[in-house]
Amino acid sequence: MKILIAGGAGYIGSVLVPKLQTLGYKVNVLDLFWFGNHLPEETGVVHKDIFHVEESDVMGYDVVIFLAGLSNDPMAEFSPGMNFISNAAAPAYLAYTSKKAGVRKFIYAGSCSVYGYTVNEFFDEDSPTVSDYPYGISKLQGERAVMQLADYGFSAITLRQGTVCGYSPRMRLDLVVNTMFKTSVLGNQIIVNNPLIWRPVLAISDAVEAYIQSINADPDISGIFNVASGNYTVGEIAEYVKEEVGKIMKLDISINTKNIDDKRNYKVSCQRAKDILKFIPKNNIKTIVDNLHENMDRFRDFDNPNYYNIEVFKKLKVDLI
Ligand SMILES: NC(=O)c1ccc[n+]([C@@H]2O[C@H](COP(=O)([O-])OP(=O)(O)OC[C@H]3O[C@@H](n4cnc5c(N)ncnc54)[C@H](O)[C@@H]3O)[C@@H](O)[C@H]2O)c1
Numbered sequence: 001m002k003i004l005i006a007g008g009a010g011y012i013g014s015v016l017v018p019k020l021q022t023l024g025y026k027v028n029v030l031d032l033f034w035f036g037n038h039l040p041e042e043t044g045v046v047h048k049d050i051f052h053v054e055e056s057d058v059m060g061y062d063v064v065i066f067l068a069g070l071s072n073d074p075m076a077e078f079s080p081g082m083n084f085i086s087n088a089a090a091p092a093y094l095a096y097t098s099k100k101a102g103v104r105k106f107i108y109a110g111s112c113s114v115y116g117y118t119v120n121e122f123f124d125e126d127s128p129t130v131s132d133y134p135y136g137i138s139k140l141q142g143e144r145a146v147m148q149l150a151d152y153g154f155s156a157i158t159l160r161q162g163t164v165c166g167y168s169p170r171m172r173l174d175l176v177v178n179t180m181f182k183t184s185v186l187g188n189q190i191i192v193n194n195p196l197i198w199r200p201v202l203a204i205s206d207a208v209e210a211y212i213q214s215i216n217a218d219p220d221i222s223g224i225f226n227v228a229s230g231n232y233t234v235g236e237i238a239e240y241v242k243e244e245v246g247k248i249m250k251l252d253i254s255i256n257t258k259n260i261d262d263k264r265n266y267k268v269s270c271q272r273a274k275d276i277l278k279f280i281p282k283n284n285i286k287t288i289v290d291n292l293h294e295n296m297d298r299f300r301d302f303d304n305p306n307y308y309n310i311e312v313f314k315k316l317k318v319d320l321i
């Protein structure tokens with residue numbers, strides 16, 4: 001099976017691509033390489049903007065996956081115009097071009113951030129999507145454009161991911177568990193902006209499993225699926241990180257709690273992904289921390305700006321809109 005991953009050189013792609021290769025898939029990556037290239041040498045790469053993709057670029061692939069765009073709130077807020085173009089128009093254009101070129105399956109990296117601010121109930125894929133901030137709105141628009149193309153010959157799958165955490169060769173330290181791990185190790189401290197806020201967390205290896213299950217899903221299956229390893233309050237995440245890092249590194253870590261408002265608060269049900277995609281998450285905060293600890297020597301330069309998307313993005317010589 002031949003797979004093209006747009007944005008495959010990013011944080012998620014840099015774990016997904018090698019895993020797919022070990023399973024025997026032929027994987028090529030189309031990317032702008034904002035964060036460099038940490039992919040296995042055998043990966044076929046196309047250095048190209050999605051907006052310059054032609055039918056010939058996607059022809060012959062069985063599956064096209066969208067992992068590109070601006071992947072967090074700070075980037076989206078730094079350049080809202082570019083955010084809407086990259087997160088809404090780019091997946092729309094790539095899915096449209098893929099379908100026209102005869103690709104049979106398109107998988108979109110969606111986000112639970114589309115849910116916005118909810119109050120203490122589990123949201124499933126039919127619940128209201130009320131986000132009112134650039135990242136959440138744009139991820140919903142991208143998702144809608146992709147999903148409206150689904151039909152008998154074109155499977156469209158959106159994975160609404162929780163915050164992905166864990167080690168990747170293209171490391172990010174701006175994701176909640178990763179950030180808490182870093183500050184625990186570096187300064188024996190975890191800062192919690194608001195302990196009561198809910199966040200679904202998705203271990204990167206569980207994210208990879210969700211993509212594999214989607215690739216292998218019956219071609220008749222299209223749909224939107226929440227994917228998370230678990231739902232936690234930010235306060236709970238901090239307690240688990242403190243406990244696990246404290247235990248394995250023999251550190252005494254303090255939690256510094258603030259009460260800053262947050263526009264994102266949601267917990268999600270992953271029942272549909274479990275029933276239809278047979279997605280079975282295997283991780284929790286403890287195993288994510290263990291995974292970070294095992295790989296720590298690979299990102300010990302904690303202040304490397306490449307680990308913080310907004311730092312790289314601010315320096316990019318792209319035409320910000
Ligand atoms: N990481 C998370 O916690 C998380 C959670 C939910 C959803 N998502 C979504 O998953 C996807 C991947 O996330 P990530 O953390 O791996 O992102 P990332 O920021 O690490 O990587 C994004 C990649 O896309 C590339 N890219 C951006 N615009 C492009 C364009 N126009 N043409 C070609 N390449 C382009 C960049 O060069 C980069 O390699 C994103 O769509 C993000 O919104 C991520």
